[in-house]
Structure formats: structure tokens, C-alpha cells
Amino acid sequence: MTHEPPFGAHSRRKSKYTxxxxxxxxxxxxxxxxxxxxxxxxxxxxxxxxxxxRELAAARDDIVGLSADLSKYTDMHVFANAYPDRFYxxxxxxxxxxxxxxxxxxxxxxxxxxxxxxxxxxRAYDFIAMAIAEENLPVxxxxxxxxxxTGYGPSHQATEDLAIFRGMPNLTVVDxxxxxxxxxxxxxxxxxxxxxxxxxxxGKVPDVLGRYGYKFKLGKAQTIRDGRDVxxxxxxxxTMRVLDAAERxxxxxxxxxxxxxxxxxxxxxxxxxxxAAKSGRLVVTAENHTVIGGLGEAVAGAxxxxxxxxxxxxxxxxxxxxxxxxxxxxxxxxxxxxxAISASVKSWL
Amino acid sequence: MTADPAKAGSNVSLARRAWAIRRNALLMGEVQGxxxxxxxxxxxxxxxVTHFHAMRYRPGEPEWEGRDRFYLSIxxxxxxxxxxxxxxxxxxxxxxxxxxxxxxxxxxxxxASYTPGMEITGGSLGHxxxxxxxxxxxxxxxxxxxxxxNLLSDGExxxxxxxxxxxxxxxxxxxxxxxxxxxxxxxxxGPTREALARTPEAAKWAxxxxxxxxxxxxxxxALVAAFDAARAHAGPEPRVIICxxxxxxxxxxxxxxxxxxxxxxxxxxxxxxxxxxxxxxPE
Numbered sequence: 126m127t128h129e130p131p132f133g134a135h136s137r138r139k140s141k142y143t144x145x146x147x148x149x150x151x152x153x154x155x156x157x158x159x160x161x162x163x164x165x166x167x168x169x170x171x172x173x174x175x176x177x178x179r180e181l182a183a184a185r186d187d188i189v190g191l192s193a194d195l196s197k198y199t200d201m202h203v204f205a206n207a208y209p210d211r212f213y214x215x216x217x218x219x220x221x222x223x224x225x226x227x228x229x230x231x232x233x234x235x236x237x238x239x240x241x242x243x244x245x246x247x248r249a250y251d252f253i254a255m256a257i258a259e260e261n262l263p264v265x266x267x268x269x270x271x272x273x274x275t276g277y278g279p280s281h282q283a284t285e286d287l288a289i290f291r292g293m294p295n296l297t298v299v300d301x302x303x304x305x306x307x308x309x310x311x312x313x314x315x316x317x318x319x320x321x322x323x324x325x326x327x328g329k330v331p332d333v334l335g336r337y338g339y340k341f342k343l344g345k346a347q348t349i350r351d352g353r354d355v356x357x358x359x360x361x362x363x364t365m366r367v368l369d370a371a372e373r374x375x376x377x378x379x380x381x382x383x384x385x386x387x388x389x390x391x392x393x394x395x396x397x398x399x400x401a402a403k404s405g406r407l408v409v410t411a412e413n414h415t416v417i418g419g420l421g422e423a424v425a426g427a428x429x430x431x432x433x434x435x436x437x438x439x440x441x442x443x444x445x446x447x448x449x450x451x452x453x454x455x456x457x458x459x460x461x462x463x464x465a466i467s468a469s470v471k472s473w474l
Numbered sequence: 475m476t477a478d479p480a481k482a483g484s485n486v487s488l489a490r491r492a493w494a495i496r497r498n499a500l501l502m503g504e505v506q507g508x509x510x511x512x513x514x515x516x517x518x519x520x521x522x523v524t525h526f527h528a529m530r531y532r533p534g535e536p537e538w539e540g541r542d543r544f545y546l547s548i549x550x551x552x553x554x555x556x557x558x559x560x561x562x563x564x565x566x567x568x569x570x571x572x573x574x575x576x577x578x579x580x581x582x583x584x585x586a587s588y589t590p591g592m593e594i595t596g597g598s599l600g601h602x603x604x605x606x607x608x609x610x611x612x613x614x615x616x617x618x619x620x621x622x623x624n625l626l627s628d629g630e631x632x633x634x635x636x637x638x639x640x641x642x643x644x645x646x647x648x649x650x651x652x653x654x655x656x657x658x659x660x661x662x663x664g665p666t667r668e669a670l671a672r673t674p675e676a677a678k679w680a681x682x683x684x685x686x687x688x689x690x691x692x693x694x695x696a697l698v699a700a701f702d703a704a705r706a707h708a709g710p711e712p713r714v715i716i717c718x719x720x721x722x723x724x725x726x727x728x729x730x731x732x733x734x735x736x737x738x739x740x741x742x743x744x745x746x747x748x749x750x751x752x753x754x755x756p757e
Contacts, residue, residue: 189615213611213646215642216641216642216645218638218641218642220600220604220634220635220638221604221607221635221638221639221641221642223604224601224603224604224605224607224608224635224639225604225605225607225608225611225639225642226608227604227605227608228604228605228606228607228608228609228610228611228612229608229609229611229612229615230608231593231594231605231608231609231612232608232609232612232613232615232616232618233612233616234612234615236608251598251601252601252604252635254598255595255597255598255601256594256595256601256604256605259585259587259595260586260587260594260595
């Protein structure tokens, strides 16, 4: 007997298990949340956020930490172990964690609050908006599993977190690329007087930007690599992907520039518009996020308003609840892998 | 100057303070011709006790580090708190006429960014107690002995986030936190007790681990005793005072109205209400 999905085409229920040949997945089999982002042959750094926060706390008494039952999964445990009396385990209760962070900020502290991006953006939104952002309090919300960085499925994939938070006044939104940038950004957002949402790459995080002599500056987009045919405008770990794609495309005589935009809001419109206005390049935004409401649309809108009219394409996640599966498989399936980016760019030229 | 009005505040009785709060609120309600006057009249007695008996603050220095904090979750009760803060000298009484008007410092929903002495931005219900948890933690971290008062409403107890905060306050042994629930059994769509199961009130808080008292929130003697007990309680529990109040208390023809959450009052009725109040001015 066949069961038809009750509500039509959106059901993912299959009549039977059919293994697929994972393209470029290297035999990945796990959908576990601890699946590595991109470790093949690359240098990594363990828990860069946690170690940076611990360093910061050594210098600043006002730094306190909170987590909603996810300290070990957001690298907050490094800080918590070093400063147990400055860490507040708030339990599985994101609303009170965010509200309490606001209360601590009211009393002069600089709280770092961690959870998963889905829970901060979807569950705690009203609390972040009214208790923190409306009053411009210096709370730093740092969230693991941004975009598609877990194969657990939509409950844990924060594919629209940037869209949600870009609309919140006063909030600075940061999407770092790698371990070095995560550590630098942790110090930079602590120095910023207002509220911040930062996407977190946790655990063993690749070290990519160091060899380019890059240093994070809050609110600044920076050219990592120049090129004459394509201008990638990217954020988060997608900068690491487009740097690899640029190498790949260079072999096919396609010369790609990479403009890294780790601060999604406020957007560095001046630099982005100036780079896009340099003649003759296809502008390709690349983000670990739905194509709706994230970096791509932010850049498109900024260029339109600046009067910069250029060919424009987006690499990003589709407007769908995504599948469960192994991360490399999913990244390829949804167009975020180096292979997929390279193929897309060639098809657009 | 440390204004501890309970001790330093002359011979003005709490009954007279409550009367003045009601009168200020009526004058503000008249400016707009409508509003949350029912809540203000109902909460006037408990605000007389917080602001003229229980709390330590300096009227001219709303940010004084040693002050007891007063967090108003229920933004629409701003009219009531403004009335109390005007009586306390935190806000000047000549701003009564600006209530809810363009560019006023007294918006209809209380916001920290508009009004001196307004500690938080309320209005989205279920936020205040959680913020209070964090601030109470902060006070302890600073070894500041101030109390943190949070005025919340019965309707607000329907928000799940309130109960996250209820549990958290117990977890952190926040003996410096005093929650005050104005239980008037009225929310936007009707009686609170017909909306979500709300009884038994005090037993529920006590079961969560709070030092809970339930009183007639329009009885000044009961209020004084309850606030004294809440402050003096020796245990590590956070404290809650559930105040059963009557909407529109003190103005009988308004008390009799069925719908009192947001009431419209005819122009001549403001005069009538003020006359009733003025006829019963306490010593």
C-alpha cells in the first residue's frame, strides 16, 4: 500500500531508501552536527571564539558569558572553564537568556550570549529586538550553526538568520570566514558599544585568511584577491570557498577577484560599489544563507541605489527547507561547494 | 540626599499618596480622552507603597547607582508609573498635559529611552521579569544591595517567557528580586481567568520555589505588611507579591464598567471622576 503525502509535493517521505552517488562528497556519510566544515588538508584552530573570549575576559572585568544549554557546542566552555563565576548557565531557555543578558548589560556588564542561530533568530527574536536592540545595549549574541553548517535538517539549519537580523535596527551583523577572523572579530565586537549578532564557526575551524595578511575591521569589506573577469563578493566561510573556486577557475583562464564582506550590517557600501564599478566584471555574491534577504540582496540593493549597473549573480541557498544529510553532500547539492561554484560561474560567463 | 520617602518623606500618608497618583492619572487620561486609566486607578495603592514606603531612590537622580530598580514590564501601565513618579518628584507635574502627545517625554507605552526613571522598555509582555533576572544577577555581581522590583500583570503570566524567568530566578537564588503581580483579572479580550488557567496563583509561584504572598492589592496596610515581609524574608528565594486589585478602584461609576482594559471616558466624566476623588481627599 502506498501512502501519498497528505499535503502534496513538499513531503520528503520516500517510499524506500535509495542510495545516491554523492558528487564530490568523498564518501561522507554522517549528518552529525560535529561534521567538519572543511578540514581536508587544511590547517585548523580549535575553538577560536572560546579562546578569544577568554583572552578578552582576562583584560576586561565587564565581560560575562551566558549560554542556553549549549556552552560546549558554542565553544563558550573555554571561557566558562577559565572564569566559572563569570559564566551563567541559563538552561534550555533562550528567551530568559537573552533578557538576562539585557539586564546584565543594564548594570554595566558586556555579556556574550551563545546558542544556535536558529534559536536566537527564530525563538528569541522579540527579546533581542525589544530588550537589547531597541535600547542599544552592548550584548553580543554569538551563534553556532549559521546557514547550512549542519546536516540535521531545518530544525538546526539557520538558513535565514541574516535575513531576520538585517531588519533589526541598531544591530550589527557579522559573518566571519575562518579561525583567525573569528578571534579578531570577537575582540572587535567587544570593543563596539552596541549590540551585535555574530555567526559562529565552532570546534576545529579552518585557518585561511592568515596567509593573505588579512586583518578584520568591523564594518569594512576588504579585497583578498584581485582579478579581471569576476568579482566575488562573499561573507563567512563562503569566502574560503570562492578563494578555492578562484584557483580552480584560474586554470580555465577565468580571473577572479574576491571581496570579503564579513560585516553584513552596516554594509560597507562604499567599498562594494567602488569594486563593482570597476569595469567589465561579473559580480557574483556568495553566501551561506538563503538567496532571500542576505548578503546577495543587500549588495544588489546597495549597487542599485549607488547607480552601479553590472551583471549580477548570486551563489546561495534556495528558498526551501533543506534536506538532512552529510554536509559535503548538501553543500554540493545546494551549490556551495567549490565544484558547484566553479561550474555556476562558467555557465554565467 | 538619600530620599527614603518612607522615613524622610514628611508626614504625608500613603492614602494621600495613592490619592495623588489617582489624580495625576486622571489628569493624564483626560489629555487623551481615553486610555489605561482603569489599570492606573487599580494599581495606585501598590505604587504608593513601592514609591513611598518600600523603595530607596533619589528623585533628582534617577540613575543613582544605589537606587532600588523598578522595572515596568507592562508598558501600557506607564500612565500609572508616570503618576507615581510625578508625585515622587522624579518627573515634573507640568508634563502631565503632554501625556501621549507628539514629542512628549511621557509616551502612552513606557520606554526607557523617553522618560527619566523609566528603567526598561516594556510593552512586549513577558520581557520584564527576564530582564530583571539579569539585572538582579548584575547587582549581586557588583555587591550592590539594591532590590529589583518588577511590576507585571496577570495577563503577562500567560507568556511562557515569564515562566522561564520564574525558574531562572530560583536557580540563581535571587533574593534581591521582588515581583509584583497586579492581578486585576482583565486583559485585552476579557477576564484573565477565562483565558488561561491561572489558579492557584500563590501556590503556583511557591511550588516553583518563590516566597509568595497573595493580598488585597487595594489595602494599604496589607501592602505595607507584604512589602516589609518580602524585603525582610531571610531565605534565598526570590519574592512575589500577588496583588488582587480592582480596575478603576476609587471611581465607582468607572468600576462598574464591564470593559475596563482600555476605556473611553466622555469629556464630562473626567470632571465627574475628579470631583469624586477631590471629595474624598485623605489627610
